[in-house]
Amino acid sequence: MASATTHFPEADAPDDDVVHGGHGYATNTGISNTKLAMWLFLGSECLLFGGLITTFLLYKHPLPGTGPSPHELYDIPFTSISSFVLLMSSLTMVLAVTAIERNDLSRFRLWVVATALLGAVFISGQVYEFQSFLSEGMGYTTNRSSSAFYTLTGFHGVHVTVGIIMLVSLLLLSLRGHLPRERAESVEVVGLYWHFVDVVWILIFTIVYLIP
Amino acid sequence: MAATTTDSPVHGGHDPDVDRTKQYIVVAAVLAVFTAIEVSTYWFPKEFPVGLSTGLLVFLMIVKFVVVTAYFMHLKFDKRLLTVVFYSGLVLALLVYLAVLTTFRFWGPVEDHMVPPTNAPAGAVSTGSGG
Amino acid sequence: MTDVPAIPDATLALPSGAVPASAPAVGVFSRPKAKTGWRAWVTTVDHKKIGIMYGTAAIAFFMIGGFEALLIRAQLWAPRQHLLSADVYNQVYTMHGTTMVFLVVMPIGAAFANYLMPLQIGARDVAFPRINAFSFWCFLFGGLLLNTSWMLGGGADGGWFNYAPNNGLIYSPTHGIDFWNVGLIITGIASLTGAVNLITTVLNMRAPGMGLMKMPVFTWMTLVTQFLLLFAIPVLTAAQFLLLFDRAFNANFFNVQQGASPLLWQHLFWVFGHPEVYLMILPAFGLVSDMLPVFSRKPIFGYPFIVFSGIAIGFMGWGVWAHHMFVSGIGPVSVTVFSLTTMFIAVPTGVKILNWTATMWGGKLKFDTPMLFSIGLITMFTIGGLSGVSHSVAPADTQQTDTYYIVAHFHYVLFGGAFFGFMGGFYFYWPKVFGYMLNEVLGKWNFWLMLLGFNLTFGPMHILGLQGMSRRTYTYDAGYGFDVWNKIATIGAFTLATSVLFFIFNIFWSKKKAKDLPPPGPDPWDARTIEWMIPSPTPEYNFDPVPTVTSLDDFWYRKYGETEDGRLVRIATTDEVCQPVHEAHVHLPAPSFWPIVLAFGLPIIGYGLIFSLWLCIPGGLIVAAALYGWVTENPDDPDAAHDTGHGPGEHASGDGVDTQAELTDGGDAEAAGEADEKEAAPVG
Numbered sequence A: 001m002a003s004a005t006t007h008f009p010e011a012d013a014p015d016d017d018v019v020h021g022g023h024g025y026a027t028n029t030g031i032s033n034t035k036l037a038m039w040l041f042l043g044s045e046c047l048l049f050g051g052l053i054t055t056f057l058l059y060k061h062p063l064p065g066t067g068p069s070p071h072e073l074y075d076i077p078f079t080s081i082s083s084f085v086l087l088m089s090s091l092t093m094v095l096a097v098t099a100i101e102r103n104d105l106s107r108f109r110l111w112v113v114a115t116a117l118l119g120a121v122f123i124s125g126q127v128y129e130f131q132s133f134l135s136e137g138m139g140y141t142t143n144r145s146s147s148a149f150y151t152l153t154g155f156h157g158v159h160v161t162v163g164i165i166m167l168v169s170l171l172l173l174s175l176r177g178h179l180p181r182e183r184a185e186s187v188e189v190v191g192l193y194w195h196f197v198d199v200v201w202i203l204i205f206t207i208v209y210l211i212p
Numbered sequence B: 001m002a003a004t005t006t007d008s009p010v011h012g013g014h015d016p017d018v019d020r021t022k023q024y025i026v027v028a029a030v031l032a033v034f035t036a037i038e039v040s041t042y043w044f045p046k047e048f049p050v051g052l053s054t055g056l057l058v059f060l061m062i063v064k065f066v067v068v069t070a071y072f073m074h075l076k077f078d079k080r081l082l083t084v085v086f087y088s089g090l091v092l093a094l095l096v097y098l099a100v101l102t103t104f105r106f107w108g109p110v111e112d113h114m115v116p117p118t119n120a121p122a123g124a125v126s127t128g129s130g131g
Numbered sequence C: 001m002t003d004v005p006a007i008p009d010a011t012l013a014l015p016s017g018a019v020p021a022s023a024p025a026v027g028v029f030s031r032p033k034a035k036t037g038w039r040a041w042v043t044t045v046d047h048k049k050i051g052i053m054y055g056t057a058a059i060a061f062f063m064i065g066g067f068e069a070l071l072i073r074a075q076l077w078a079p080r081q082h083l084l085s086a087d088v089y090n091q092v093y094t095m096h097g098t099t100m101v102f103l104v105v106m107p108i109g110a111a112f113a114n115y116l117m118p119l120q121i122g123a124r125d126v127a128f129p130r131i132n133a134f135s136f137w138c139f140l141f142g143g144l145l146l147n148t149s150w151m152l153g154g155g156a157d158g159g160w161f162n163y164a165p166n167n168g169l170i171y172s173p174t175h176g177i178d179f180w181n182v183g184l185i186i187t188g189i190a191s192l193t194g195a196v197n198l199i200t201t202v203l204n205m206r207a208p209g210m211g212l213m214k215m216p217v218f219t220w221m222t223l224v225t226q227f228l229l230l231f232a233i234p235v236l237t238a239a240q241f242l243l244l245f246d247r248a249f250n251a252n253f254f255n256v257q258q259g260a261s262p263l264l265w266q267h268l269f270w271v272f273g274h275p276e277v278y279l280m281i282l283p284a285f286g287l288v289s290d291m292l293p294v295f296s297r298k299p300i301f302g303y304p305f306i307v308f309s310g311i312a313i314g315f316m317g318w319g320v321w322a323h324h325m326f327v328s329g330i331g332p333v334s335v336t337v338f339s340l341t342t343m344f345i346a347v348p349t350g351v352k353i354l355n356w357t358a359t360m361w362g363g364k365l366k367f368d369t370p371m372l373f374s375i376g377l378i379t380m381f382t383i384g385g386l387s388g389v390s391h392s393v394a395p396a397d398t399q400q401t402d403t404y405y406i407v408a409h410f411h412y413v414l415f416g417g418a419f420f421g422f423m424g425g426f427y428f429y430w431p432k433v434f435g436y437m438l439n440e441v442l443g444k445w446n447f448w449l450m451l452l453g454f455n456l457t458f459g460p461m462h463i464l465g466l467q468g469m470s471r472r473t474y475t476y477d478a479g480y481g482f483d484v485w486n487k488i489a490t491i492g493a494f495t496l497a498t499s500v501l502f503f504i505f506n507i508f509w510s511k512k513k514a515k516d517l518p519p520p521g522p523d524p525w526d527a528r529t530i531e532w533m534i535p536s537p538t539p540e541y542n543f544d545p546v547p548t549v550t551s552l553d554d555f556w557y558r559k560y561g562e563t564e565d566g567r568l569v570r571i572a573t574t575d576e577v578c579q580p581v582h583e584a585h586v587h588l589p590a591p592s593f594w595p596i597v598l599a600f601g602l603p604i605i606g607y608g609l610i611f612s613l614w615l616c617i618p619g620g621l622i623v624a625a626a627l628y629g630w631v632t633e634n635p636d637d638p639d640a641a642h643d644t645g646h647g648p649g650e651h652a653s654g655d656g657v658d659t660q661a662e663l664t665d666g667g668d669a670e671a672a673g674e675a676d677e678k679e680a681a682p683v684g
Helices: A033-058 A076-101 A105-135 A144-175 A181-210 B021-043 B050-072 B080-103 C037-042 C047-075 C086-120 C129-151 C176-204 C217-249 C262-296 C303-319 C332-344 C346-360 C369-392 C394-400 C404-434 C440-467 C483-514 C554-559 C594-610 C613-632 C654-663 C665-679
Strands: C560-562 C568-570
Touching: A033 A144, A033 A181, A033 B080, A033 C176, A033 C217, A033 C262, A076 A105, A076 A181, A076 B021, A076 B050, A105 A144, A105 A181, A144 A181, A144 C217, A181 B021, A181 B050, B021 B050, B080 C217, B080 C262, B080 C303, C037 C047, C047 C086, C047 C129, C047 C404, C047 C483, C086 C129, C086 C176, C086 C217, C086 C262, C086 C404, C129 C176, C129 C594, C176 C217, C176 C594, C217 C262, C217 C303, C262 C303, C262 C346, C262 C369, C262 C404, C303 C332, C303 C346, C332 C346, C332 C369, C332 C394, C346 C369, C369 C394, C369 C404, C369 C440, C394 C440, C404 C440, C404 C483, C440 C483, C554 C560, C594 C613
Parallel strands: none
Antiparallel strands: C560 C568
16 A cells, blocks of 8 residues: 655656745746636736726716716816825735735734725725715716716725725734734735725726826 | 844745835835826816827826736736736737727717717717617 | 644644644634535535536536427427427527536536546646635536526526627516526636636646646646636626626616617627637547547647647637627628638637648547547538638628528537537546446447437538528428428437437446446556546546656656657556556545535525525625635644645645635635625615
């Protein structure tokens, strides 16, 4: 009965490009499975958001007489502040990753909380903005532009919310001592998702709000 | 801030010993400045050519996108495969959706959007009667 | 915090093997332990069991879709029949198409990819075993939800492509369309998570020495297919959400009164839909590319060309979608562009046909059943491809579109192509999977009857189409010359059905007779790739030890060398080269029931979206609870044996990855993100 712990010469291949993808085993590419998987997922998200952005662009102007267009109702200064908030949350996210990589767990928790809070501020800003549009006569079903606007920004908002949940999960895990430096990659991967959500907002802010 | 040395690498592809905090703050400042420039276009005079302000906005958007992915998301310092995998999705989306917009004649005057070229008279508000 | 204990206690294990100081167990339940019985299947995370389940479910759906096809053919036997009303006919052909595309061909591709690809690359499992299980259950529940439409108000009836504005509430007030929409959103989640999983596996978990250009062609085609899925499914998902919001919440995406364009649906659908058809055929191309060399006793001709043409098909497939829309009014410029791109895409496929033919040329051909089906694919797909080229000429397509000529084309490429390839794959890999061979005499009957029935059914449709018989209509008038061809097609369809019964009978007959026959052993076909060097049926741990690969067709060159004048000479016996059956102490990923629980929440949310939003709440709670349970699950059964070797092959692939997947919601982001999108009602 052969045992797997017996070493066969061919199992000891040279580890040129080894990274520890998990329990100390190597991956062919040198990138961990989880990180590669997250980037693949983010690549696919480009196609999803691209479809929603395209829909918005096609439906940007409502038919005459069907109600206000989003353009008439934007409060650019307000949305700029929201955008700035989300941008800064990317900074705090990246500081959180740096902190855990340095084993500075209390700083890590601080920055994670900051990121989640900034995200929550952003979401509140969105909710407020939607409510003001609603009161000015642009509901979800008002016209083709309103449906497209709310769907695109709503999808983005749901993504942000999911991100906040993930950040809070990381915080809770850390508070219970389950998130040491060895697990920094989990934080990095959540960070990738968070930055992507920020990057999508960079696109939305310009394409939806700013371009005349 | 604590010392930055680590005794065992926990991820491959980049060097965790380097303190990137300063770099990140500089990047964030740059992003903030670009955002301020973008927002300032809201107050450009009406006579300012739309093409120019749109171009500026698109340019800044692309720069911000690349900066966040390269620095905050670390693509510049990670293995190239990740850049390939992500950017191929992005480029594919760009090409495909630009093609879709083109078939809708999005780049022309608004009245012609989505109006099928064979049917409705020019300038008519579309009733979506194509196809 | 950095000492390495021998066996971790029931805490969250760390990538380095270290144990965090005084961290209590988080998970509430211990991992399931069943090894046999239904519990073993329901909690499995083993890619082999999952592959078998995909295949079994797909064959079951194939029976349903096939029955729907027989109903169609019975209705069309003679003009002006009323076996099915027009309304029911619409449901039957829509469900037939939707079932065959999404619940048969795609899952059989997934079945082979799941079972076979890790073996071909020398891995012990896929990158994320629990996500793999989740993908299967998701697909199954989505497919079941779709089919419950029959009992809950009627099937979807807008065609498998479900065009707007017909798919809206005004023209389709009943729920059939909703079942189509929601069911396919759920199966879409399965495909997307599967794609991330399998791509990561191929890129990251190959055996030592297996560079990308040493992988078997099937693995390459799987990689391309999964990339196509990764990027195409989200486009369909976008369209489906737009439709969902229109139907459930009165949005205006396809509301013509509000200036919406029905063409938006068509574009989004076909941007997905064209890559979709390539991802349906590529796995079969891969299987055939691996089978032909075995039965020609020659290496595949032009391996780099086969690989690169597959990649080229993957790329170019994105540029042709509007050839499904030539008569939708997109204008002459668009039509010309897409006509040209469609013509170009014939080139890489032609390269493959040439390479397959050249592989057989001068080879010592053996016409076993897998080989017959492989040659069947090459010939039938060529016919289908030729009619495809005729579609690319837009003026010609203007006559062909919406006629039976198109129906002939896609059945030749999908049935004569993909399904024949899969049949060959079933016969070829049956011994590896189940430990007994399918009977060769029955197999030949299966093949010839299937070939005859198939051509009788779909051959005449070329003529019917060119004569002008319209598709998607429940009957036709006499006097157009359609009658005799329809009768032949119906006879053909029932012949096809008989051939399928031969296949099913073969399965049970061969299993019964296997007791009296010698076991097939690891390598019954004298094959070329490394999955044939392990016992049949495949042991749970796959390889022990993981081989180091030195060339393409590595297994072949362990068995055979060449003399100076180029003749093959056997240099090692099967026993010397193949791995013996033995009890290996390999730590494998532990089973889990969270994948099926998580998947179970989705159709509940789905029914909520169709019938009553209140149902979304319990569905959402199940999803949330399952996610929490998944993330906090104990990584392993602490009593299981651990191997302590370090190095690429020694560890069970699932170990550390499971742990990462647990802790990192990021690993589950796709599941979480999509699931949460469904539970959050849109604003406004």
